[in-house]
Amino acid sequence: MNYLVVLIPVALLLGLAGLAAFLWSLRSGQYEDLDGAAERVLLDDDDKPS
Template identity: 65%
Template sequence: MKDYFYLIPIAFGLGLTALTAFMWSLKAGQYDDLDGAAERILHEETDAPIRTTQPGR
């Protein structure tokens, strides 16, 4: 029973920390454009081809 006096505040502290980090990421705009990076990768016009051989051979 004594263990609960330690585990419950630790659980609340970890939950509060996770909630704070999530709220900070929302405020910072981390979830504003979820599909933009994926679309930019697929439609990039200036991609250079990947070389499979060494130059000069």
């Protein structure tokens, strides 16, 4: 039962850290252009040197 005294605060801290990381990524614009990377893969680059 003593392990719950350690595990509950650790779980809460990890949950808060995950929430903080998600909010940081949301505010820094990580989810602005979801289709751009997928479309760039399909584009054929002809600018490569021979």
